[in-house]
Amino acid sequence: MVETQYYIALAAILFSIGAVGFLTRRSAIQMFLCVELMLNAANLALVAFSRAWGDLIAQSAVFIILTLAAAEVAIGLGIIVAIFKKRPTTNVDVLSSLKG
Amino acid sequence: MDFLNHNLFALMPVLPLLGWLVLIVWGKNMKEPTPGIIASSLVFLSFVLAIVGFVQVSPMKEPLLNTLRWDFLPMWVLEKGQLVSKPLQFGFALDHLSSIMTLIITGIGFLIHVFAIGYMQHDKGFSRFFAYLNFFIGMMLILVLADSYPVLFIGWEGVGVASYLLIGFWYTDRKNSDAARKAFIVNRIGDAFLMLGMFLLFMTFQTLNIHEINSSFGSVVIPNVTTISTGIAYGSPPLELAALFLLLGAAGKSAQLPLSTWLPDAMAGPTPVSALIHAATMVTAGVYLVARSHGIFANAPGASSWVMWIGALTAVYGALSAIAQTDIKKILAYSTVSQLGYMFIAVGSGAYWVGIFHVATHAFFKALLFLSSGSVIHALDGEQDVRQMGGLREKLPTTHIVSLIGTLAIAGIIPLAGFFSKDAILSSAFTSPFGGEFSGYLIWAIGLIVAFLTAGYMWRWYTLVFLGTYRGHAHPHESSSVMTIPLWILAGLSVVGGFIGLPHFLGKNVNWLEHFLEEAAPNAIGFREIPIWGEAILIALALAAAIGGILFSRWIIARDGAKSAGWIATPFGNASRKALFLDQTYDVAVSAPAKFVSEQLELADTHGLDRGIGAIANGTVEAGASLSVWQSGFVRAYAVAVLLGTAILVGYLALRSFA
Amino acid sequence: MVVFVILAVLAIAGALGTITFKSGIYSALSLVGTLLTLAMMYVTLHAQFLASVQVMVYAGAIMVLFLFVIMLLNESQMSGADPLPWVQPVAIAGGIVMAAALAFTAFQFKAPKNLETATAALQGGTPGVIGETLFTKFLLPFEAVSILLLIAVVGAVSLVHRQPAHNEALETTSEHATDDAYADEVSSSNPAKVVA
Numbered sequence: 001m002v003e004t005q006y007y008i009a010l011a012a013i014l015f016s017i018g019a020v021g022f023l024t025r026r027s028a029i030q031m032f033l034c035v036e037l038m039l040n041a042a043n044l045a046l047v048a049f050s051r052a053w054g055d056l057i058a059q060s061a062v063f064i065i066l067t068l069a070a071a072e073v074a075i076g077l078g079i080i081v082a083i084f085k086k087r088p089t090t091n092v093d094v095l096s097s098l099k100g
Numbered sequence: 101m102d103f104l105n106h107n108l109f110a111l112m113p114v115l116p117l118l119g120w121l122v123l124i125v126w127g128k129n130m131k132e133p134t135p136g137i138i139a140s141s142l143v144f145l146s147f148v149l150a151i152v153g154f155v156q157v158s159p160m161k162e163p164l165l166n167t168l169r170w171d172f173l174p175m176w177v178l179e180k181g182q183l184v185s186k187p188l189q190f191g192f193a194l195d196h197l198s199s200i201m202t203l204i205i206t207g208i209g210f211l212i213h214v215f216a217i218g219y220m221q222h223d224k225g226f227s228r229f230f231a232y233l234n235f236f237i238g239m240m241l242i243l244v245l246a247d248s249y250p251v252l253f254i255g256w257e258g259v260g261v262a263s264y265l266l267i268g269f270w271y272t273d274r275k276n277s278d279a280a281r282k283a284f285i286v287n288r289i290g291d292a293f294l295m296l297g298m299f300l301l302f303m304t305f306q307t308l309n310i311h312e313i314n315s316s317f318g319s320v321v322i323p324n325v326t327t328i329s330t331g332i333a334y335g336s337p338p339l340e341l342a343a344l345f346l347l348l349g350a351a352g353k354s355a356q357l358p359l360s361t362w363l364p365d366a367m368a369g370p371t372p373v374s375a376l377i378h379a380a381t382m383v384t385a386g387v388y389l390v391a392r393s394h395g396i397f398a399n400a401p402g403a404s405s406w407v408m409w410i411g412a413l414t415a416v417y418g419a420l421s422a423i424a425q426t427d428i429k430k431i432l433a434y435s436t437v438s439q440l441g442y443m444f445i446a447v448g449s450g451a452y453w454v455g456i457f458h459v460a461t462h463a464f465f466k467a468l469l470f471l472s473s474g475s476v477i478h479a480l481d482g483e484q485d486v487r488q489m490g491g492l493r494e495k496l497p498t499t500h501i502v503s504l505i506g507t508l509a510i511a512g513i514i515p516l517a518g519f520f521s522k523d524a525i526l527s528s529a530f531t532s533p534f535g536g537e538f539s540g541y542l543i544w545a546i547g548l549i550v551a552f553l554t555a556g557y558m559w560r561w562y563t564l565v566f567l568g569t570y571r572g573h574a575h576p577h578e579s580s581s582v583m584t585i586p587l588w589i590l591a592g593l594s595v596v597g598g599f600i601g602l603p604h605f606l607g608k609n610v611n612w613l614e615h616f617l618e619e620a621a622p623n624a625i626g627f628r629e630i631p632i633w634g635e636a637i638l639i640a641l642a643l644a645a646a647i648g649g650i651l652f653s654r655w656i657i658a659r660d661g662a663k664s665a666g667w668i669a670t671p672f673g674n675a676s677r678k679a680l681f682l683d684q685t686y687d688v689a690v691s692a693p694a695k696f697v698s699e700q701l702e703l704a705d706t707h708g709l710d711r712g713i714g715a716i717a718n719g720t721v722e723a724g725a726s727l728s729v730w731q732s733g734f735v736r737a738y739a740v741a742v743l744l745g746t747a748i749l750v751g752y753l754a755l756r757s758f759a
Numbered sequence: 760m761v762v763f764v765i766l767a768v769l770a771i772a773g774a775l776g777t778i779t780f781k782s783g784i785y786s787a788l789s790l791v792g793t794l795l796t797l798a799m800m801y802v803t804l805h806a807q808f809l810a811s812v813q814v815m816v817y818a819g820a821i822m823v824l825f826l827f828v829i830m831l832l833n834e835s836q837m838s839g840a841d842p843l844p845w846v847q848p849v850a851i852a853g854g855i856v857m858a859a860a861l862a863f864t865a866f867q868f869k870a871p872k873n874l875e876t877a878t879a880a881l882q883g884g885t886p887g888v889i890g891e892t893l894f895t896k897f898l899l900p901f902e903a904v905s906i907l908l909l910i911a912v913v914g915a916v917s918l919v920h921r922q923p924a925h926n927e928a929l930e931t932t933s934e935h936a937t938d939d940a941y942a943d944e945v946s947s948s949n950p951a952k953v954v955a
Contacts, residue, residue: 001874001875001878002760002763002803003870003874004868004870004874005865005866005868006763006767007763007800007804008861008862008865008868009861009862009865009866010767010770010771011865012857012858012861012862012864012865013771013774013858013862014770014771014774014793015857015858015861016854016855016857016858016861017771017774017775017777017778017854017858018774018777018778019743019850019853019854019857020778020850020851020853020854021774021777021778022736022739023736023739023740023743023846023847023850023854024778024846024847024850024851025778026736026841027783029783029787029825029828029829029832030777030778030783030786032825033777033786033787033790033825034777034778036790036817036821037774037777037778037790037793040793040794040797040817043797043809044797044800044801047800047801047804047806047809048804050804050806050881050884051804051805051806051874051877051878051881052868052870052871052872052874052877053871053872053877054872054876054877054878054879054880054881055880056881056884056888056889056892057892057896057897059806059808059809059881059884059889059892060889060892060893060896060897061897062806062809063808063809063812063889063893064897064900064901064904066809066812066813066816066817067904067907067908068904068907069817069821070816070820070821070908070911071904071907071908071910071911072911073821073824073825074824074911074912074914074915075911075914075915075918077824077825077828077915078914078915078918078919079918080828080832081828081831081832081918081919082918082919084832085919090832092734092735092736093734093736093841093842093843095735734842734843736843736846737843737846740846740849740850740853743850743853743854743857744849744853746857747853747854747856747857747860750857750860750861750864751856751857751859751860753860753864754859754860754861754863754864755860757863757864757867
């Protein structure tokens with residue numbers, strides 16, 4: 001049986017990859033994919049802790065997070081489509097009119 | 101006569117204030133005579149109420165009261181070492197004294213309203229003028245009907261505002277609005293002292309109700325014996341000080357020295373205003389205040405002699421300044437200052453009815469003179485320089501006759517109004533219980549000189565305006581009847597007005613006014629008795645002074661010609677024309693240092709404060725601008741900041757677990 | 760351990776593919792790979808229900824939605840210079856620091872229980888036991904999430920809805936409804952007219 005620490009370390013690596021991707025990609029959709037990756041990393045950590053404690057609460061929380069992710073994707077993609085209708089691009093660097 | 105059982109007198113100030121409200125809101129939409137008719141009729145209604153109040157109050161000993169159950173001033177007093185709430189209620193009181201005043205205010209006020217309908221025709225601010233006049237009448241009635249000093253103060257300030265608005269009525273001219281501001285500011289000095297006086301009175305008496313304060317002295321005051329109810333001794337310091345504060349307040353409103361300079365400038369307002377506010381009513385508020393506070397002044401001999409002396413000096417000052425003026429209204433203005441000085445002599449001497457007597461007669465003849473000069477100015481299309489007048493006797497016959505009556509009345513020629521009131525003043529100064537015998541005689545002598553001067557400058561005024569040949573260029577025309585009828589009525593009052601206060605030597609009970617006011621404003625105790633023949637001699641001397649003044653004036657004018665050029669050029673004439681350099685003295689003593697200080701403060705402000713504040717503001721802006729670089733608008737730039745922050749935090753936690 | 764290493768390598772490879780592919784479709788497919796790997800990993804962690812949900816909801820529904828939007832927008836690759844060139848090195852450095860720190864912290868974790876007994880308590884993470892937890896301890900969050908999903912659906916619809924054009928069409932048709940000849944003429948070309 002693999003120790004919990006390895007799963008957590010894997011989750012940390014996946015999360016960091018997702019974060020770096022979020023920062024380096026310029027397409028809104030790809031940034032969104034990276035956010036999903038980070039969410040899944042967190043889910044993996046939760047499931048690993050669930051096994052470590054022998055408790056199903058964390059697994060239930062993961063289920064809720066999955067549902068939230070579905071809702072978030074629906075809204076997020078809706079926003080991207082709405083923006084795309086105004087400006088035919090998903091480049092977030094173009095959307096910089098809110099500056100000081 | 102059922103309505104006599106109701107206290108309708110409190111409606112007196114309400115009606116003109118209602119007119120003010122109506123005219124200020126809807127006046128602009130009214131055709132020309134309508135606002136004047138509304139305003140005049142409302143003042144006439146107040147006059148009717150004043151008559152009703154007079155009839156009601158005549159047989160009574162106590163004042164009629166009309167108190168709102170409205171605690172408009174919360175006050176606490178110390179009783180047996182504990183603070184007890186004793187709020188002051190908003191109330192009006194009508195007694196014999198205020199009844200006389202309301203008759204003067206509403207009666208003269210009504211006549212002047214009617215006159216103004218003619219005088220102000222074709223003026224752009226016609227309805228505004230009547231709105232202000234109504235406001236003034238309302239506030240003046242509040243002043244005289246007040247049952248406590250704070251309510252009186254409301255009216256006091258209200259008439260000040262009305263005076264300010266009406267002096268600066270033609271505000272587009274810088275000179276007029278400057279005059280209005282001067283009047284307002286000088287009045288504020290007096291008001292500050294009036295407030296100090298109120299505070300001191302409250303400390304001393306634990307109340308500000310005028311009638312309570314006056315009655316707390318008891319009906320008989322014996323010098324040097326502590327009065328019963330309050331423990332306030334005759335002539336004790338708090339009493340004297342409060343009386344002095346009230347005196348300074350009164351001096352501001354009544355243009356007494358040293359606060360007299362605003363009144364001549366106040367002639368910048370329309371002539372009906374000069375007649376109503378700056379001759380007949382508002383400026384006499386100071387006299388009324390002293391008479392109203394007779395309990396305090398009768399028990400403050402020091403302050404009372406100050407009142408007399410300030411009055412005497414002001415009387416001389418005004419008379420000397422009036423001699424060489426060339427503006428038809430300025431002569432009358434300085435004359436008003438001088439006559440107000442007379443009134444102060446009267447109330448200072450302790451004979452309060454005499455002061456009110458002169459208030460009444462002066463209101464008659466000075467309103468008459470002002471309105472006559474208004475009629476002259478109206479006829480000459482705005483000309484005010486007496487050197488450009490003359491010979492108007494034929495052109496303006498009505499105005500000429502009433503002016504002659506007014507001139508003789510103010511000069512004190514028997515049997516016109518001024519004769520009786522002036523004699524009463526002189527004899528009351530001669531016999532006054534305050535300030536010692538010598539001081540009384542001296543003030544009497546000053547009063548006699550002033551009577552001589554008064555007759556002199558008034559005769560000069562009359563001669564330059566009406567006698568001789570016309571020296572101007574306008575085409576004079578007699579005023580309409582709406583203006584002449586008030587003149588006739590005032591002339592009639594100037595003739596008969598003196599008979600309400602006949603001198604004693606004609607019999608014991610001939611003096612109606614003194615008897616009428618003996619409850620509301622009793623004389624101070626301790627007047628020196630003089631024999632009947634002594635009184636007669638005093639009167640003869642006063643009459644001689646008046647006639648002498650007229651003759652002297654005739655002689656001077658006959659010698660120097662109508663323009664009296666040679667005479668004005670002398671140093672004395674110059675001093676008189678410049679009003680004894682009082683304005684210049686203030687410029688040097690007050691304005692110049694104040695200006696210097698303000699300039700230094702302005703320098704400090706612009707170079708010190710403004711720069712400092714500007715530097716703070718600029719620094720904030722710059723700091724903000726430098727921070728706003730972060731607000732680039734790029735989502736990734738924000739996100740990378742979040743990532744770095746998280747990395748640093750997590751890294752710190754990891755390193756800490758190392759240690 | 761061997762299984763774990765294989766799965767971990769696959770997951771990391773998928774994740775790196777997600778963030779490196781220029782094309783959105785390749786990127787999304789790489790992420791699908793990672794998600795499927797994670798689903799398998801859930802099985803090794805005794806979370807069978809979550810594993811199946813992961814496959815169905817994430818790898819299935821969500822990723823299909825992504826691919827659908829990518830194809831709908833059909834955007835070519837990012838053009839123009841990166842306005843924030845400094846972000847990439849900083850992000851990579853920060854990411855490495857964070858990953859290292861988190862991994863380091865992860866190895867500080869002390870197992871609170873014996874792993875065998877704890878695993879047994881999970882009963883395999885089957886739908887029955889998960890459902891029991893969800894409908895007892897997690898009832899309120901569960902209902903709240905259902906409402907959230909409803910809101911998300913309504914929000915997504917309203918975001919991409921074309922309200923004004925629709926109203927205009929309705930008004931034009933009702934305006935001409937009284938004019939029969941004209942209505943007949945337009946009815947063939949205007950389907951909304953039939954509804955009206």
